[in-house]
Amino acid sequence: MLLASPSAFALPARGAPLPEFSARDLTSGPHASDELKGQPALVVIITDKDAGAGMRQWFAEADRRMPKSVHRQSLITLHLPFFVSEGTARGKAKEQVPRAYWKDTWLDKNGDMGKVLDLAPSHTPYVLALDARGHVIASMHGTADSPEARSIWAALSR
Secondary structure (H helix, E strand, O other): OOOOOHHHOOOOOOOOEOOOOEEEEOOOOEEEHHHHOOOOEEEEEEOOOOOHHHHHHHHHHHHHHOOOOOEEEEEEEOEOOOOOOHHHHHHHHHOOOOHHHHHHEEEEOEOHHHHHHOOOOOOOOEEEEEOOOOEEEEEEEOOOOOHHHHHHHHHHOO
């Protein structure tokens, strides 16, 4: 039996369109990935309930490095036990996300977005830079202060 290593997981390739998926935001409003078309976007994705600090670091750095015209999108895709409801997960997320960003924070408790994006569980955020067509122009798995983050900042500062 072969086990998939974390290196077997990959973000969408540069030039690829963002895959189709749907989720609900922290106010329970429904959303689809098509909504991320129309303007450049920074998409920060976490796959672990304890990765919130890394996500906040990305958005704090984005406020310093990116134009306001770049949309900021959070995706929280977790693998929570069956006895943890989606409402409970949303409530916990609301405690950490400022109210102004609740509609831009999409959450699923069953890891559905992570499956579509082919992401492994990690304490470190995954990050996508999207152009206005919803195509990936840069991607990485790491922290906002890592040297590799320059590719994200450069892609979204054009």
